[in-house]
Amino acid sequence: MFYREAGQFKTSYKADQAMFPIFQDKIFVAIWLFIGFVVVPMLANEYMFRAIFIPVIIMALAAIGLNLLVGYCGQVSLGSGAFMAVGAYAAYNFMIRVPELNPLICFLLGGLSATAVGVIFGIPSLRIKGFYLAVATLALQFFTDWTFSRIDWFTNYTPSGSIAVRPVEMLGVVFDSPMKKYFLCLVFLVIFTIIGTNIVRGRIGRAWMATRDMDVAAEIIGIRPVFAKLSAFAVSSFFIGVAGALWAFVHLGSWEPLAFDINLSFSILFMVIIGGLGSIVGGMLGAAFITLLPLFLNQLPVWLGINISTAMISHLEFMIFGALIIFFLAVEPLGLARIWQITKEKLRLWPFPH
Amino acid sequence: MNYGLLFRALLICVPLAISGCGQDSGTDSGTSGEATGMPSNAAGVIVDVSDANAQFVPVLSYRTGAYAPNGAPVANGFTDYLKLINARDGGINGVKISFEECETGYSTSRSIECYERLKGQGPTGAAVFNPMSTGATFAITEKAPVDKIPLITMGYGRSESRNGGVFPWNFPIYGTYWTAADVLITHLGNINGDINNLKGKKIALVYHDSPFGKEPIPLLEKRAEMLGFELLSIPVTHPGVEQKSAWIQIRKQKPDYVLLWGWGVMNSTAIKEAAGVRYPRDQMFGIWWAGSEPDVKPAGADAVGYQAVSMISSGQARVHEDALSYLYDNGLGSGERDGVGEVLYNVGLLNAALVVESIRTAQSKYGEKPLTGEEVRWGIENLDISDEAIEILGLTGYMYPVRLSCLDHEGKRAARLHRWNGESWEYSSDWISADDSVIQPMVKSASDTYAKEAGISTNACDS
Structure with a gap:
């Protein structure tokens, strides 16, 4: 009932090719944008901005980026932490070495540096597949860990290898308060989501998906695997690189190479898997799930007034978190995005199911 | 598998569960206030964070993860001393201390989350943060000046942060690396x-x-x-x-x-x-x-x-006897009885003693009431613990006199092996x-470099 598209006629090609062809989807997106841009800034306090919304938004950007590679093109990567690190350190170096550059340009240049690294490390994907590729991208992770902690030039010779940056200034605005930072991240996320959505439903995205589903068949129908795979690596790394620059400059403010270690790569991959492979919404849902659930579990006993030690809470948090991941994957292996899709299908028929 | 059935079950269960949670939290929080406040032996020792007359001290600790064997005794010593001040002295000049622990697992990102969670609690916000990790100190150093909350990093953190002219909010008391x-x-x-x-x-x-x-x-x-x-x-x-x-x-x-x-x-x-x-x-x-x-x-x-x-070796001074008799004999200790007097327990205890003495110093200027982070900062900067004060603390033989000033946030430059x-x-x-x-x-040049990069002044001491 709620999702019935009966009566919505597409009378032009433009209407047929719209990003959200169904009216209800447009309303949904509008509601979410309204919540993001109006409701949250009105209601959230500093803790919610800094500990919840900003990390979730940046991680959603990174997860969307990885989803382009893993979910749409089928190339498993364990190097997202590395791409984030490249984005962050490249943006930092552009900023201190060419002080005239606008931070916005530095962030994008950081993303482009990640693209370059991504294309180079994507070359093995032309020969190796699946788990073997995952291991090859793992090499990139260790390589960047080593590079940024050993080559002092990248950290501008700071004695402890830790970088501190001042709040970024773009277009005459200094992004120092949590709310300004939140808006900055949200604008980035919206723009990149639009770009991502349009890439995956266009020629390039179709080439990726064809390669993912069966690369031999894709090659036979005229898709060049070199182009498909390397472009997936390039676009995905760009997204993740920009997310890395935001993570470092906007969220952390001061970071060390350990901030972009293998654990970050794993958690982004988990976001993509739990959120739903091959879905833009999935990246966002996965990022929210993986980032927020531990915080929620950690604070739940306090809210319920249960008096147990912090160590016990922490242990419980890990156990319940793990159990919930297994539960979700067992119930819906296609991820949260699929649950959302099923919900929509149900709402289409509700309250009169067959 | 019938997803439809499962989905319907979920649809029914989720709202129920949510409403259930709401009720639970309502009733439970009512009883928990009594649970922590009422038992006779705990009366006045563990103070609720919401108490409007208590000074709130946040505790970042790690009792889980790879560093737990070292993190737990530090946290035990730290919280034991805070409880002891409440139990033995009835607070700092009558102002009780409330504290809340937040588990960081020695992870920098989790430490930041804990910092954000705890900084606004209590009637006047967090008095002072002890990040208990050098990585977290680097990250919180960027946030503390904005929130006007001082950091005590006893024996860790940035070495150049002893220069109060550039780092007014950092206090690597008792020794830098x-x-x-x-x-x-x-x-x-x-x-x-x-x-x-x-x-x-x-x-x-x-x-x-x-x-x-x-x-x-x-x-x-x-x-x-x-x-x-x-x-x-x-x-x-x-x-x-x-x-x-x-x-x-x-x-x-x-x-x-x-x-x-x-x-x-x-x-x-x-x-x-x-x-x-x-x-x-x-x-x-x-x-x-x-x-x-x-x-x-x-x-x-x-x-x-x-x-x-x-910084401090193992062993038991007079303050430990107090901790044993006031806390452990009443079942109020944070850890095991055997752990009292171990090296890291003593480190935590010494750290808490510095926090308490800083607040006491600040009270001499701002009055005997819960103080803000900014007021406590003055107390830390004017901290002066002489041999006589160490005797009063019950730490004779375990502590070296410290005296801070705006230009020296370290306070002493000696150590034993x-x-x-x-x-x-x-x-x-x-x-x-x-x-x-x-x-x-080296402190001068490193802190000048930091000030230049961060775009802040180097002469906070002149004003």
């Missing part, structure tokens, strides 16, 4: 008769590959250049259970001394590996975070003769002073 490194070099000089006899020697630094481990490197490089010894820096990846290659390198290079800059399981592993390559343990010297019971006990007899620089004899730690040197003529110029 540069002080510790210089004390160790001075001690090695003493062993060799004169510090200039280190010329031509080879000193290896085995360090935790993080900001914590890298902190002493600039000072050691400077000292190597001045004194003509060769410095060998060998990193060990977090958490430090795998360090075979480091010790093969040491076996090949045969350094005269090894400085161990580790934390957690890395330390005991290093001592075992040293025994494995037959490197003499009495030529190994640890940082104060590598000189406690969990570092040597797992290595057993291999650890005998190992030494470390120390202690040696593990297989049973306990015993002091193996007298108080050794670091050479400030070496450290001061």
Whole structure:
């Protein structure tokens, strides 16, 4: 009932090719944008901005980026932490070495540096597949860990290898308060989501998906695997690189190479898997799930007034978190995005199911 | 599998569960207030965070994860002292202390989350943060000036942050890593008769590959250049259970001394590996975070003769007797009775004592009421703990006098070494002073660089 598209006629090609062809989807997106841009800034306090919304938004950007590679093109990567690190350190170096550059340009240049690294490390994907590729991208992770902690030039010779940056200034605005930072991240996320959505439903995205589903068949129908795979690596790394620059400059403010270690790569991959492979919404849902659930579990006993030690809470948090991941994957292996899709299908028929 | 059925079940269950949660939280929080406030033995010792007349002290701790064996005793000592002040003295000049622990797992991102969660609690917000991790200190250093909450980083953190002119909110009281490194070099000089006899020697630094481990490197490089010894820096990846290659390198290079800059399981592993390559343990010297019971006990007899620089060693002073009688006899202790008086317990206790004395100092100016972070900052900067004050604290023989000023947020520049004899730690040197003529110029140049990059002034002390 709620999702019935009966009566919505597409009378032009433009209407047929719209990003959200169904009216209800447009309303949904509008509601979410309204919540993001109006409701949250009105209601959230500093803790919610800094500990919840900003990390979730940046991680959603990174997860969307990885989803382009893993979910749409089928190339498993364990190097997202590395791409984030490249984005962050490249943006930092552009900023201190060419002080005239606008931070916005530095962030994008950081993303482009990640693209370059991504294309180079994507070359093995032309020969190796699946788990073997995952291991090859793992090499990139260790390589960047080593590079940024050993080559002092990248950290501008700071004695402890830790970088501190001042709040970024773009277009005459200094992004120092949590709310300004939140808006900055949200604008980035919206723009990149639009770009991502349009890439995956266009020629390039179709080439990726064809390669993912069966690369031999894709090659036979005229898709060049070199182009498909390397472009997936390039676009995905760009997204993740920009997310890395935001993570470092906007969220952390001061970071060390350990901030972009293998654990970050794993958690982004988990976001993509739990959120739903091959879905833009999935990246966002996965990022929210993986980032927020531990915080929620950690604070739940306090809210319920249960008096147990912090160590016990922490242990419980890990156990319940793990159990919930297994539960979700067992119930819906296609991820949260699929649950959302099923919900929509149900709402289409509700309250009169067959 | 019938997803439809499951989905419908979910649709029904979720709203029920949510409404159930709401009710639970309503009723439970009512009873928990009584639960923490009412029992007779706990009365006035554990104060609720919402108490409008209590000073709130946030506690970042790690009782889980790879560093838990070291993090837990520090947290026990810290919270025990806060409880003891409530139980024995009825608070600081009558102002009770409330605290809340937040588990960080030694992770920087989790520490930031805890910082954000706790900074606004209590009637006046957090009094002072003790991040208990150098990585977290770096991150919170950027946030503290904005929130106007001071940081006490006792024996860790940024070495150059002792310069209050650039870092008004950072207080590395009781020793920075540069002080510790210089004390160790001075001690090695003493062993060799004169510090200039280190010329031509080879000193290896085995360090935790993080900001914590890298902190002493600039000072050691400077000292190597001045004194003509060769410095060998060998990193060990977090958490430090795998360090075979480091010790093969040491076996090949045969350094005269090894400085161990580790934390957690890395330390005991290093001592075992040293025994494995037959490197003499009495030529190994640890940082104060590598000189406690969990570092040597797992290595057993291999650890005998190992030494470390120390902020405070093991043992029980008068304050410990109070902790035992007021807290542990009433079942209010944070940890096990046996843990009272261990090195890291004492570190936590000393840290809490500095916090409490800072608040007491601030009360002398701002009045005996819960104070804001900004007011407590003044108290820390004017902290002056003399020998008489140490006697009152019940820490005689365990503490060195500290006196802070705007230009010196460290307060003292001396430390002792202690040696593990297989049973306990015993002091193996007298108080050794670091050479400030070496450290001061480095602090100046490093903090000036920081100020330039961060775009802040260097003369916060002049105003």
